[in-house]
Each structure stands twice: as C-alpha cells, then as structure tokens.
Amino acid sequence: MKLDDVINGYRITTQPTNAGGGKCMWAFAERDGREYFIKRFLDPKRPKDSSGPPSRSARIRLHACEEFADRHRHIMAALEPDQAGGGNLVLAQDFFCEGSTYYKVTERIDTSNLDSPHTLSSGKKSILLKTLGHSLRQLHDIEVVHGDLKPDNVLVQKATVFHTAKLIDFDDAFVSGSPPGREEIAGDVLYAAPEWLRYVQGEEGTGPQLLTTASDIFALGLLTHLYLTGGLPAFPDAHDSPAEAVNAGAALVLDPRLAPGMRVLIGRMCAVMPGERPGVGAFVSALTPESCELGPVAAEPPRRPVRTEPEPAAPPAGEGRSRLRTNIGGSEPSADGGGGEPRRRSDSARTSRVRINWS
Incomplete structure (x- = not known):
C-alpha cells in the first residue's frame, strides 16, 4: 500500500503509516468523490495459490485466514448501520482481500478528541x-x-x-x-x-x-x-x-x-x-x-511529629541495653525500600x- 495506489477502487491519498495502528498500516483514501479511512492488516496473510495440493503449513494458514475473515464479516453483518442507530458507532463500510492481504474500510470522520x-x-x-x-x-x-x-x-x-x-x-x-x-x-x-x-x-x-x-x-x-x-x-x-x-x-x-x-x-x-x-x-x-x-477530598488527620533530636550516645561497654526504633506517622517500608502505597x-x-x- 503506497501513496496513489488504487486498491479495490480506493485511491490512497496519504502516506501510509502504522502510528497507533498496532499490527496494521493505515491511510486515507478516496473513491467516487468520498473520503475513507483504509486499514491494511499485516497478519494473517493468505497463502499463495498453487497448482498442486497445499502443504500442511499452507492449510493451517488458510484456516486461520478463513476464521479471521468470517469473524470480521459476521460482526459487520450484525452491526449494520440501520440497526445501530444514534450515529455513535463508527462502522466498517467494506472488508476484502486483495492478493494475500486483508483490508478494512470505514468512512473518514472527524477524529478530534477531548483529552480531559x-x-x-x-x-x-x-x-x-x-x-x-x-x-x-x-x-x-x-x-x-x-x-x-x-x-x-x-x-x-x-x-x-x-x-x-x-x-x-x-x-x-x-x-x-x-x-x-x-x-x-x-x-x-x-x-x-x-x-x-x-x-x-x-x-x-x-x-x-x-x-x-x-x-x-x-x-x-x-x-x-x-x-x-x-x-x-x-x-x-x-x-x-x-x-x-x-x-x-x-x-x-x-x-x-x-x-x-x-x-x-x-x-x-x-x-x-x-x-x-x-x-x-x-x-x-x-x-x-x-x-x-x-x-471535596477528605482532610487527612494530623500526624504526630517524627522525633528529630539526635539519639543518645551509646552506653559504655558492659552497660548493654535494648533499643526500639520506631517510625511515627510514616508508612511501613517495603522490602524494596518503598512505602508500599498503591x-x-x-x-x-x-x-x-x-x-x-x-x-
């Protein structure tokens, strides 16, 4: 699919890209004076026709392609525009295979989007x-x-x-x-x-x-x-x-x-x-x-201040004592040193x- 290519009657009017398209290439196209969005699927690919019986790998690929096409055509038939109503479903207008590649076409619409x-x-x-x-x-x-x-x-x-x-x-x-x-x-x-x-x-x-x-x-x-x-x-x-x-x-x-x-x-x-x-x-x-x-966001209860005074000097040798270290008002540290917060x-x-x- 290249600029100015004609695919099944659709003339490609912009440089194809896969930006945001996952495993697809897409571009805008024109046909009979109307503008369209056309998508070229990179996978699956139909095996090439051969004069002899297909190989096992070709049969597997062909079966995957038929399942893929059947699913798309079934959904398109179920979502006919006159059934959808409301105009808020942007539905496919065409789905076809040319060569070994599948394509899907929708009408070009305003793709502006409110980000917030x-x-x-x-x-x-x-x-x-x-x-x-x-x-x-x-x-x-x-x-x-x-x-x-x-x-x-x-x-x-x-x-x-x-x-x-x-x-x-x-x-x-x-x-x-x-x-x-x-x-x-x-x-x-x-x-x-x-x-x-x-x-x-x-x-x-x-x-x-x-x-x-x-x-x-x-x-x-x-x-x-x-x-x-x-x-x-x-x-x-x-x-x-x-x-x-x-x-x-x-x-x-x-x-x-x-x-x-x-x-x-x-x-x-x-x-x-x-x-x-x-x-x-x-x-x-x-x-x-x-x-x-x-x-409103609920106010957090005030926390007790964390002790900041220097710790007392260690006792002289022989005067052993236990020492309890506390973390007042803070979260329990996680194993990786973080606070464990969601x-x-x-x-x-x-x-x-x-x-x-x-x-």
Missing part, C-alpha cells in the same frame, strides 16, 4: 457517559463484545452544547462467549478484564465461554473512573494492571471524591468475577449529574495495544 473529559461539568460528564453506555448497549443487545474498550477507541467530541462519545475500532470484536483463540486474541492489558488475562495466560478453568459482554463492563468501569476523576483506580505497585491486581485478590482504590453511589457502581463493574458485574443498562440508569459530581494511573499512563502469543 474529567474537566467537564458533572452534567456534561453524565451525558458523555450515557452516550458511551448507549453505544455499548447496542453491541451487547446483539451479544457482541467490543473487545478493546479503551480511551484510544472512544472519540469524545462536542455536539452543540454537550459532548458525546463515538465508539470506534471493532477489529477485535467477537460474539459473546466465543472469542478468538488465546494465541490470536488482542487487546490492551491496562483495560483488560481479569478473565481476559487468565484466558490468554492459559489458566486452568478459564475457557472462552467466560469472555462475554461482562468483559467490556470491566473496561467501562475503568473508563468511567478515568472520565470522572482524570485517572484510573489505584492498585499496588506489585501488579502491572487492574486486572492482574484483582486476580491476585487486591482491591482497587477508588478516588475518594466520587459520590458514594458511583463508588459502589464502579466497584461492582470492576468485580473479579464476570457474573458479579451489572449490565450496561443498569450503568446507564445510574448516571445523573449528581452521581457524576465530585466531592499507585494511581493518570489519563496519560497507558500501555500500548499488545498481542500476546503464549505458544
């Missing part, structure tokens, strides 16, 4: 989150999992007075309970659900049937905390993601400024077990300006999209 949704008023936050919830409900009502819900895949844009959320990038969507194999599934570890992490790690008892629409709810809980407060829930430094933390039995620390009802809601959405999370309908129903209001992630602290291959 937490600075909006509580009323505008509630409307923003409602539009995101409604978009996700349209997927869940037809048993489709987005599969990669994170800030990069939500465009927060101003529409007249209010801000709305456009949901994009359905490349990793799948039917609830029927995800790609653990060697093929993709996503962002930071926003992944606990069962997703257990699944890709091949943990015994975590089969594909556990990856359902509830996996999106975990990510939606994290996004809600981010959009309301400007950061993700805090979790212990020993873990690399919220999912890893809750799988280990650690509690996520929610921002104390959140309204009590919102704290309960986000806590349920980020439960370790999928069955304990509420549906997206309950999430939307709970959103009000009052529930999205942040309260870390809080800001909206800029994101991991990149990863594809895990455990084979």
